[in-house]
Amino acid sequence: MRTQARQAVAGAASGTASLAAFFGASELLAIATGPGSQPAIAFGQVVIAHTPEWLKNFAISHFGEDDKLALSIGIYVIFAALAALTGVLAWPGRRWLGVSAAFVLGAVTGLSAAAQPSSSASQALPSAIGALAAAAAFSALCRPAKAPLAGPAGPNAPAGAANVLPRRQLLAGAGSLIALGAATYVLGREALARAYNAAASRAAVRLPRPFSATPKVAGTSFDVPGLAPYITPNKDFYRVDTALVVPELSTENYSLTVHGMVERPAIFSFDDLLRMPLFERAITMVCVSNPVGGPYVGNARWLGVPLAHLLSLVRPKPGADQLFMTSSDGMTIGADLKAATDGRPAMLAVGMNGEPLPFEHGFPVRAIIPGFYGYASACKWLVDIEVTTYAAKKAYWVKRGYALDGRVKLESKIDTPASFAQLKAGPVSVAGSAWHPGVGIRKVQVSVDDGPWHDASLAAVESVDTWRLWRWEWHAAPGSHSLKVRAVDNNGRVQTAASAPVYPNGASGLQSVVVTVT
């Protein structure tokens, strides 16, 4: 019995040591072939893809946002258990069993890596090298001793003892191998993180063509110096968030968990999202902290998965009214569930003006819901959506007193002339923008020195979800003057002159600009 127990220990140690060799060697090679080729990661992706619903529900409801971590730990624990078991079964006379198991492991993980979308055969190399290392390790540990054993040899020697290494050497060797494998694995992970940073991941993204895109329209702007362009370039797009360090996620490890009051909770990889039908829509975004005449407003063409489609996959339950979204940096954004499915182009965006989202603007995935301020709609670096109720959960800014109703107010601004501009008497182009995303702008008017309102000329728009540019030709007389602007939306509503501060639901008021004409 004791000998059997000792043999079991020796077998388990050797099996585990060989697994350590597998992970150590494969991780080192993965530095060359990339994060997706790591055997455990690749295998994990396959597991996620084939997990039955009930098991996914269990994982999400029990682990919540730690579901990925739980999966990783689960995989390592299962592999370690299988390796130990194989070692025990193979000990001491069935070395072929351990060696074969090493190659089976290499084959399973290698095929998982090579089978990933946009993957190649080279992605299987780390698994192959790992298998060789594991096979070699097991062979070395399970080999007959070269030197004669201490003690009686020959026909009186204990049965089976002549075929294995002395116990101390064996356990020391196994222990060293485990330590070496673990160390190499950790180092390999670090080197991988440095070599395959998020920038490389973003550069590798190939955005699919949308099934539908807002047609581009001529005449959406005016040739007036100082007037912002109709489409805001990414580098000029306003950025307001609380991230001290911009999160840099990579698509290889990305996943979006959708759970809560849904029939079918799900975990989506980045590739899953890219495979869904995508549309592209021009949408103007506004920050709630935009003061009257302020810069926190911008317009871009966003490419993404319609939220309605995503929600149809998970099937929200009756009674739910909030999409409680969580960002990778911990920010939470609560969005109106009804608005996500009422026909407006609400989406999970993966592209901005023709390229993958810039890091500062939420790479790889963010939400966009036209008609709502960002704090109530547009979670960046989106990793989790819980379908829930406003009664049950309060998002970050709502906890700080901002309104539950985050609808964007009808507003307009003057881009040019600028504050305190020194102008020449005569014709002056006054120009700017106006917006009421989801409704659209019908009219813009300008008043000089609180005088009568003059209608401005309006540029074309691609949809009611974008701002509308305007211009008015002013015949400026010398002196100090103030210019004021207001807009009328497509419902006939006139922009309010009532002044409201940014807090708690967005600024309102008619912007004025004081200039000097000589």
Next chain:
Amino acid sequence: MKINRTLVASASALLMAGVSLMPASAMAQSKSMNDAPPVTSATDFGPACGAVPKAGAGSFAGMTKAPVATAASHNPVLSTLVSAVEKAGLVDTLNNAKALTVFAPDNAAFAAVPKAALHALLANKAALTKLLEYHVVAGRLGPAALVGVHKTIEGETLSVAGSGASFNVNGTSQVVCGNVQTANATVYIINSVLNPSA
């Protein structure tokens, strides 16, 4: 035996190296929920800086994030100036300007103006605008660039003299709290209202 010792030694060394690398990469990935770090009042100077609220929107930290008219509106020391700015309709213009230097008379400065003259001024939008524009210079002037003659928005010039933490405008108005940062303007709080025609 010799091989095993070497293996153990090298494994331990590698393990320690790997473990020490992990915190570094974890820090590189760290995110914070905090807003931008507050500007310390060490950059401000002057005897009256103590009158600025210690916390909240009107404090030095609160004002750095707000455009100048909004920042001033949170500061009780500047309430008369703020109501003058509102009467002149200059709030948006000041808030949306790119970069300004503002010489801001505090409440005591306005209290020193004879009541009748002050009321007449507040009732005359054109005169009020002209007066307030005389307190604004285009561009953000730090203390190092402060001394000298500067053209104001109103059109006429003002001159600043002094050094260190002691400056005066036009020879008579003392800077009592200077180099106050707001989102779009550097503010110098002064103890008397400036006069363009003086």
